[in-house]
Amino acid sequence: MEDDATILSTGHVTSSESVDVPSDFENLASSNSQNSASNPANPDIQEEVFVSADDQYVSDSALSLPGPSSDDDISFRQRKLTMLMTEEDESELSSSWKEKKSHIFVLTEAGKPVYSRHGCEDKLSSLMGVMVAIVSCVHDRNDTIRSIVAGNRKFVFLIKLPLVLVAVSSALETIHQIEIHLHYVYNTIISVVSLSQLNRIYSTQKNYDLRRLLTGTDKFLDHLCNSMDQDPQYLLRAVKCLPLAGHMRDFVGQSLQQSKTDDLAFAVLVSSGQVVSICRLKEHNLDTTDLQVLLNLVNASATSFHAGESWLPICLAQFNPSGFLHAHISFLDEKLQTCLIFLSADRDAFFTLCECKKKVVAKLNKHKCLEAIHLAYSKADYTVSKVGIPELWHFLYKTNNISQFTCPEFSVPYHNEKQRQRLFGLYQEMHGKIHNPAAPLKLHYSVSDEETLLAWVASGFELYATFSPLVTKNQAISAVDRLLRWIKHREDELFMMRTLTF
Amino acid sequence: MEPIKLSSMVVYNSTFGPKEGEEEKKILYYYPENESLYKKINNIGLCEALVQFTMTLSPGVPCEYMHTQKHDYIFYEAEEHYWMIMVLSKPVTVTSDGKKATKEDQISTSACRVVLKEVYQRFHLLHGLFSYIVHFSGVSALKDKLLEFFKEFLSSLHLSETSVLHVFRGLMYCNLDNFTLLKFQSCANTIQSKFDTIKHCIITLNGHMVTSSLLEDDSQVIVSLCTEKLSLGKLSASRKPKIRPNKPMYQLHHGKFLSSIFQSGSDRVFITLKSGMIEQMHMLIYQAFGTTSVFFLDHLPTALIDICKELDACVGPLLSSLTSEIQFCPRINAENYESNFRHIFFNQQSLSLESTYDLKHSRNCTSSVPTDVMHVICDINECFSDHACQEKEVIVKVQNESWVAAKKANKKMLFVVINSKNANLIAVNEDVRRMSTHFDSMHFSD
């Protein structure tokens, strides 16, 4: 990191500064696609696949069409589309509904509504009918729709048969970023029903109403959608750790290790949505998206878990899209801040894990870890002033190899909601530019009347920083230098540098 | 790798065949022409559906693009209910394991939409409004004109050669010093006052704009038309005019009048006046001493040769003396700096454009812009052009060793592209600062 820091100021750019972030996104896309392409649980569904631009496999048996469509089929659907368009009753869609900044719809390939972020899905069935008709009309041309742009409004399609996900956004996000949002939504749905169950249902019942299976899941999806509009973790594809002294984090990790039992895959301790420590099986990594899906679920239902212990099946798409893990979830304090999660492959392990929890809690208490955690989250985040660089207003820093990020809390001038949202929009915009698939950048420096922004992607990290608009480039660069040193110095406190194994 | 390809070009008006079974009537132009009627109708149906779909969620904001895995659809509502759709097929590459993959974003679709708009403006210049033609001559007349227009236009369309400069739709002005420029302007005024029939005039020198009394948009289209048809841009490079079938209409004492530059044989154009009115005029193109002048007459006199002779006698000597004493103001060009510096300067107000890049983008040419740099410039331009945009300075480093620096002040933009392994933010900033001092009207501070 020190070396990288000097690159900016001395100008010697080495080839080692290659950026591996875009491949992160490819991984996201391709690993998902592999899931949908090769589904071990359902070997009798033969899918003919073709490759899209980002290696996304799309089933050619799309949209309930057997084999290549005949002209009659096509003209039937085309006519249906025209009919749907003329039937569209616009009065159903209120103008306040239309003005929402970001819509997310999930529907089945048969056009049945599954989820809508705003408004009741039932009222939107004709709109969803049009969406699916457009998808199938493009499919008839042996092609796959990706996005539509109208002014500042973007319509992004993610086709994950039997589901079709559509986002409509007028925010500053790029199409690519919106696609990633849709992947998160998709993974959250999979976490509830599992890919194999989904495929099994739709291989026999094309018209199945998935909402029957998803009852109660809307709150996960609503929570996810709201978070994606304001939480950098989804933008950066990284999780935030609770700042905690290194030795204390080690104690927590060792305590988690106590829970080792058969079939226990992961033990995770989180506090106020931030990761404290993770312990895992040697041969399995807890993928960042899986962890994010899990944490969203816990955060979204904190109120319904209460103070007891809960037992919940969850399918983590990256870990195994066709099977369920079972989550033992318990809160360790009255304020429902600190949460212990065990993930086990054994559906009968609940009572065993109740015992494990006791052991872990005992060990945590022995080292006074819970007090330390409590102290850490009651102090809340650090402020940017702690870094001691007056020109620096705010920053996001992501370490690439462990997919974790840190940022100070919002302070002046980003102290109110409006300014916070504006800043988040700026981060989205910079991130979108840096990770533009057509022209990925290494560095983006821009000056406006309100602030100066720097985005920088180096081999080990990504940095997004905002400065006063009056900062000179020399000042900005030396500030970044100091900031990187500051972070390096506190690495153990800000990040979970090691995950222990059972 | 196959280059990006035009897969279809469509002009339709939904109101012409609202009933089922009448869909064919909507089609005003369809390329490829030999496509089955069935497919034509289907494709237009899809476009109509997309337009309506986006309207339901964002009323008043028309559909602009649809991106699919294999194609880019570009939408432009040229006039109310008249839609022009350009469909581009993305280049296909074969990956090492034998799979076919489409290569994303070889060309910025926003640049292509600019091309599509320009197509319409050209048509409009030559034939007038779609609705006007339909009103006065009927739908079939519009279809005939579109067919004829696109036959010629598509044969000369090379999308992969779309230059980065295209997105600005600017005018390359001649870098004359103010005094010479004034003389040219007074020359133009003299002509307009002497000849009643001449309502407007444009003078270009070596393919660069000197003066025009038309609105910027029309000037831009006419100059780019002339540049293309008369290969004016190349004049400066190889002094030798390469005029293809355009035989001079009249070779006169000082210069020559060119016959029609359009295959249609007509030199009538539809000029938009400052009042917003559209007026039909006749174009006369006159070349002398490296200048090309375009005169716009409100009617053609019966004896065309007489007016041409008069013009030659009047304008010829003026231009002769002007061109002999031309003073160019110092231009920043590649010679002033190392060859790894390139720049684009654009004034949104006057559409004045200056650049060390060529208007024609060529894949093999060393001076060509790398795809990612082109994307970055397009994006920054889009951002700078947006009223809501607060940014006034951007410095970017792309994946290869290029840096792009852009500054905006008032309505002027400067882009500098630097190819240097050893550059850093400070050094780039220093270079840009030095360069921006050449554009003295811009006050860029650090």
Place this chain on the structure above:
Amino acid sequence: MNGQNQARRTRISSSLSSTEFDVSFKVMVIGDSGVGKTCLLVRYKDGTFLDGNFISTVGFDFKNKMVEVDGKRVKLQIWDTAGQERFRSMTHNFFRNASALLLVYDICNAQSFVNVANWIADVKRYASPNVTLVMIGNKSDCSSQRMVKYKDGERLAKEYNIVFLETSAKTGLNVDLAFEAVAQELYNNSLTAADLVGSHKESFDLKNYVDSEKERSNCCG
């Protein structure tokens, strides 16, 4: 499998000895989504009513409640289950371990009453044959929206020969009774013949007890 569970249960009982109790039972609350299972439980455990938005239970929540029966400390381990279809197979899996099942329907939701038959079929199929089953019509405070008559509930209970009562998690009507009667029944069932010898204790009849103790809510049809 059953043997394993048995072993596990005893192990747990022994490890819980720190909090003193004499005997413990597993009780499950089942029924369609939205009938108020969690609310019943919260009312019983904390004496409060969860008002406001409907928070559907995800998966299974597990809580302990101590009750005193005949001077003995009885620990009820209560499972709050999610009513959604997707948790059905997991719910069945837990039936086996339950000593008592509280089957809840919503008197304002006719479908939830219709589904009681399905739930009972599941109970017959998956639960232990001597499980204690109580049918509960919840939300008895919402008389204006009532869709299921008290008599209908009673008739169905009679048909299946199970205990029936109506409750209100909002007002607390009959809530404690439901759980405590179950505790009493389970405790009595657990007593062996040897325990009963010399205790002069009358045998406990859950049905009679509930019928005599339960309060009828006003204006129920």
